[in-house]
Amino acid sequence: MTATTTEPSRISSRPASVPAARRRLRLPFSAWHLLLAPLAALFAVPLVWLLLSSLMSNAEINRFPPALWPSKIDFGGYSYVLGNAMFPRWLLNSVIVSAVAVTSNLVFGVLGGYAFARMRFAGSRLLLVLMLATMAIPFQLTMIPTFLVMKKLGLIDTLGALIVPALVTPFAVFLLRQFFLSLPRELEEAAWIDGCSRLRVIVSIVLPLARPALATVAVLTFLTTWNDLTWPLIAINHDTQYTLQLGLTTFQGQHHTRWSAVMAGNVLTVLPVLVAFLFAQKAFIRSVTSSGLKG
Numbered sequence: 554m555t556a557t558t559t560e561p562s563r564i565s566s567r568p569a570s571v572p573a574a575r576r577r578l579r580l581p582f583s584a585w586h587l588l589l590a591p592l593a594a595l596f597a598v599p600l601v602w603l604l605l606s607s608l609m610s611n612a613e614i615n616r617f618p619p620a621l622w623p624s625k626i627d628f629g630g631y632s633y634v635l636g637n638a639m640f641p642r643w644l645l646n647s648v649i650v651s652a653v654a655v656t657s658n659l660v661f662g663v664l665g666g667y668a669f670a671r672m673r674f675a676g677s678r679l680l681l682v683l684m685l686a687t688m689a690i691p692f693q694l695t696m697i698p699t700f701l702v703m704k705k706l707g708l709i710d711t712l713g714a715l716i717v718p719a720l721v722t723p724f725a726v727f728l729l730r731q732f733f734l735s736l737p738r739e740l741e742e743a744a745w746i747d748g749c750s751r752l753r754v755i756v757s758i759v760l761p762l763a764r765p766a767l768a769t770v771a772v773l774t775f776l777t778t779w780n781d782l783t784w785p786l787i788a789i790n791h792d793t794q795y796t797l798q799l800g801l802t803t804f805q806g807q808h809h810t811r812w813s814a815v816m817a818g819n820v821l822t823v824l825p826v827l828v829a830f831l832f833a834q835k836a837f838i839r840s841v842t843s844s845g846l847k848g
Contacts (some may be wrong), residue, residue, distance in 0.1 A: 600823070607631070607816035614812040630813030631821075634804075639792060640818060643800030647779060650712055650796060654719040654778040655771050661721035662770055663763075666729030667755055671741070681730075684723045692783065700787060714788040715796065719778055725770045732766035733759065772833040776826060797822050 602621075606614055607630050609623040634640045669681050699718055700709070708714040736759065744754045760767070785799040795803065801818050 600827075603816055603819055603823070607813060607820045609813060609816075611811060611813050614816070627813065630811070630815075630817035633811060633814040634817050634821070639795070639800060640797075640804070640821070642793060643795050643797045644821070646712060646794065647797040650715045650719070651775050651778045653716050655774045657716075657720040658722060658725045658770055658774045659767055662725035662729045663755065663760065663767075665721070665726040667733055667759065669726065669730045670733035671738075685727060688723050688727075696784065696787060699784075703788060709788055710790045710794060712794060715778075715781075715785055718784070719774075722774065722777075725774065728770060729763065729766055732763055736762055768833045772829055775829055779826060 605622050608626050608628070609620060610625075610627045610629065613620045613623060669677065703709050703714045703717065706713075706717070708717060740758055740762075741754050744758050749757065780798060781796070782798040782802065785796045786802075789795060789799060792800070792803065801822055804815070804818060
């Protein structure tokens with residue numbers, strides 16, 4: 554009787570110790586962080602080196618072996634870029650082009666995406682397929698026709714040549730369409746019963762729910778327009794109409810010996826992109842996971 558009574562107690566005590574051991578081995582963060590943290594640090598090394606180099610003097614940058622950090626913080630590169638070059642004008646041109654492109658893509662993307670998601674008209678599916686097919690055409694095949702059109706419109710060597718081709722993109726329409734398809738129709742039908750027009754439904758019901766998708770379209774459009782170099786290089790000739798990317802390339806060629814100024818210009822160019830992505834990171838993830846683009 555003694556053996557039979559003690560054996561169940563041993564068996565019952567073993568499973569209780571296993572969860573306790575597992576709780577002791579559980580990490581306070583996801584195991585994926587052990588892989589992602591070194592990768593993030595590796596990708597951040599060029600940005601950190603760029604920032605440190607912009608604070609060095611030309612002698613430290615040209616020294617061999619190169620210095621890893623500045624012995625003395627020197628803002629000479631920033632003062633040279635902002636004071637003795639056309640950098641402020643190029644920055645203003647990039648802000649204008651990017652702001653107009655982001656606004657127009659949001660407006661036309663919402664209208665086009667909602668039409669493809671909710672309206673059924675003759676040829677709607679064909680138009681959607683043709684629109685998506687244009688995303689597979691490389692820019693190298695369309696830049697000459699685009700240049701000829703802009704030349705006929707008299708927009709070459711103006712900011713209009715950079716703004717008009719970027720007014721709306723197929724990706725913006727497609728992404729917003731996918732997000733609108735995920736919204737329940739009952740919300741819109743209830744608004745129609747209350748007497749709201751379709752435009753009022755879009756403004757009052759759809760847009761507040763589509764903030765993650767709108768933020769994603771805004772960030773991606775800003776990144777694409779801000780970092781574009783090929784098309785401004787073709788369409789712009791006068792230096793007063795240069796964007797930041799085109800002006801920085803010319804600036805680097807003209808002042809290649811002042812590496813501190815070149816590094817400072819690169820820091821000022823990358824900074825708006827980093828700020829825009831960090832502020833919209835959560836909205837970007839929510840939009841991708843809810844618009845049917847994941848996987």
